[in-house]
Amino acid sequence: MTCQEAIKKEKDGCKEEETVSYDAGWQTRGSGRNYASLSGHGSMIGVTTGKVLAYAVRCKKCKQCDQDITNDTTSSHDCRKNWSGSSKSMEPDIAVEMLHNLKEKGFHVKDLVMDNDTTTISKARSSFDPNINKFSDFNHTKKNFTNKRNSS
Numbered sequence: 639m640t641c642q643e644a645i646k647k648e649k650d651g652c653k654e655e656e657t658v659s660y661d662a663g664w665q666t667r668g669s670g671r672n673y674a675s676l677s678g679h680g681s682m683i684g685v686t687t688g689k690v691l692a693y694a695v696r697c698k699k700c701k702q703c704d705q706d707i708t709n710d711t712t713s714s715h716d717c718r719k720n721w722s723g724s725s726k727s728m729e730p731d732i733a734v735e736m737l738h739n740l741k742e743k744g745f746h747v748k749d750l751v752m753d754n755d756t757t758t759i760s761k762a763r764s765s766f767d768p769n770i771n772k773f774s775d776f777n778h779t780k781k782n783f784t785n786k787r788n789s790s
């Protein structure tokens with residue numbers, strides 16, 4: 639199922655309250671004290687369908703750039719590097735990008751279920767919708783979603 643199809647399903651099943659769960663994770667290089675996140679990814683999951691509605695990635699590193707360090711790194715390769723900010727600021731950036739993407743597809747997120755991350759929700763309010771609600775627990779969500787979440 640594509641994201642577009644998942645969005646349509648979510649809208650069909652959930653007419654009044656448009657709630658998604660936001661989840662983000664990082665790939666870290668855990669050697670010694672170097673825990674710098676090299677890439678981050680996030681996804682938004684519709685609580686009605688449990689389907690992924692949107693996802694996005696941020697990469698601070700590109701293998702090809704590293705290998706061709708003497709060459710022009712802006713050249714024609716499929717560059718993976720799309721983030722030069724701090725690892726910490728990736729998560730709110732990804733969240734806001736996906737909120738805007740979903741809105742463009744006709745899905746205006748009103749409730750966000752996510753970890754207790756004040757940076758992300760404050761950015762969502764300032765850059766997307768000042769009235770967006772945040773839920774830090776999964777109890778208010780539909781049962782099938784809660785079960786799915788707990789079993790993973």
Ligand SMILES: [Zn+2]
Nearest residue numbers: 700703717718
């Ligand atoms: Zn590159």
